[in-house]
Amino acid sequence: MWDLPQLPAVHQPERIAVVTSGGDAPGMNAALRAVVRTACARGIEVLGAERGYTGLVDNTLRPLSVASVGNILHRGGTMLKSDRSEAFRDPAVRRRVAAHLRTRNVAALVVIGGDGSLTGAHLLSRETGLPVVGLPGSIDNDIHGTEHTIGFDTAVNTALEAIDRIRDTAHSHERVFLVEVMGRSSGILATAIGLAGGAEIILMPDSPVVIDELVTGLTASRQRGKTSSLIVVAEGQDPGFTPDLAQQLSARGHQARGCILGHVQRGGSPTGRDRLLATCLGASAVDHICGGVHDVMLGIRDGRICATALADVISRSRESRTTMLELARMLSN
Ligand code: F6P
Numbered sequence: 001m002w003d004l005p006q007l008p009a010v011h012q013p014e015r016i017a018v019v020t021s022g023g024d025a026p027g028m029n030a031a032l033r034a035v036v037r038t039a040c041a042r043g044i045e046v047l048g049a050e051r052g053y054t055g056l057v058d059n060t061l062r063p064l065s066v067a068s069v070g071n072i073l074h075r076g077g078t079m080l081k082s083d084r085s086e087a088f089r090d091p092a093v094r095r096r097v098a099a100h101l102r103t104r105n106v107a108a109l110v111v112i113g114g115d116g117s118l119t120g121a122h123l124l125s126r127e128t129g130l131p132v133v134g135l136p137g138s139i140d141n142d143i144h145g146t147e148h149t150i151g152f153d154t155a156v157n158t159a160l161e162a163i164d165r166i167r168d169t170a171h172s173h174e175r176v177f178l179v180e181v182m183g184r185s186s187g188i189l190a191t192a193i194g195l196a197g198g199a200e201i202i203l204m205p206d207s208p209v210v211i212d213e214l215v216t217g218l219t220a221s222r223q224r225g226k227t228s229s230l231i232v233v234a235e236g237q238d239p240g241f242t243p244d245l246a247q248q249l250s251a252r253g254h255q256a257r258g259c260i261l262g263h264v265q266r267g268g269s270p271t272g273r274d275r276l277l278a279t280c281l282g283a284s285a286v287d288h289i290c291g292g293v294h295d296v297m298l299g300i301r302d303g304r305i306c307a308t309a310l311a312d313v314i315s316r317s318r319e320s321r322t323t324m325l326e327l328a329r330m331l332s333n
Contacts, residue, residue, distance in 0.1 A: 007291030013107030015045040020078040021052035021117035025151025027274035029072040034282025052083035098128035114138035122310035131294035142186035144316040145308030146299020153273040163197040170228035176256040180233040180242040187320040190234030200332040205236025
């Protein structure tokens with residue numbers, strides 16, 4: 001658990017708004033609940049924008065009461081729905097959004113989403129002066145300024161549950177299984193899943209695949225007595241990569257099957273860790289607004305809730321640690 005930073009309140013807005021944007025992530029609902037209930041406890045009204053930035057663009061916001069966020073803490077997805085808005089990329093549209101919000105007496109906006117959404121949040125704040133606080137909501141864990149994003153822990157656990165099942169059938173048929181996971185170009189999600197799932201090999205999005213090396217490695221592990229193997233494949237290779245590779249390995253004497261986990265990883269009830277993270281960050285977002293701190297994203301660094309300038313967050317990306325890949329390789333021997 002993380003202590004909430006104590007910020008002196010310098011500003012008491014009458015009304016704020018909140019939006020979930022981009023790919024949904026388990027824990028977004030928990031964050032919404034914390035934002036709404038913390039704000040209400042401070043006497044601040046909250047409006048929720050529906051369908052991500054599309055709701056801001058279309059000016060479809062609805063009041064969120066304490067009761068309206070009841071019974072959502074444990075639910076995956078987002079009660080406000082989400083979207084990847086093309087229209088919001090246009091500066092003129094963002095200016096219109098800020099004008100709508102000001103007309104509706106909205107003094108600040110909380111954005112819960114991944115790096116694309118946080119980029120939009122920063123541009124909105126910089127161009128229009130609207131106070132914005134971002135929260136990292138993404139299964140990918142690829143956002144600079146936080147060690148954990150909301151939804152990452154759940155996605156890792158969901159993939160592990162699937163892998164544990166796949167291991168049963170891999171063991172029974174003495175097969176190699178290639179399991180393709182999400183996580184965009186960073187491969188951070190794949191590294192975590194591979195390490196925690198005991199994968200022999202983790203294929204990163206940009207890693208060149210040398211079939212001879214794979215076959216040599218699998219043959220060596222068979223000679224050491226392993227009868228089945230797991231390869232975690234990070235998404236980002238060419239379409240059809242995983243089934244093609246499974247066929248190639250089968251043709252080279254290692255009976256292989258591919259399994260693409262896909263959007264299964266984005267759904268489901270958030271883990272305790274994601275609920276806690278979302279709750280602490282959601283409550284802290286309201287405190288930061290009242291403390292006059294904005295154009296920042298809140299995240300966890302060195303075990304503490306920290307604010308990082310959104311400009312900084314979106315100018316860098318988090319990479320997977322090669323030490324973790326080496327560890328996975330060593331432990332799979
Ligand atoms: O960013 C979250 C994520 O699930 C990525 O891991 C994946 O590449 C992408 O979203 C899929 O997006 P969509 O649901 O729009 O296909």
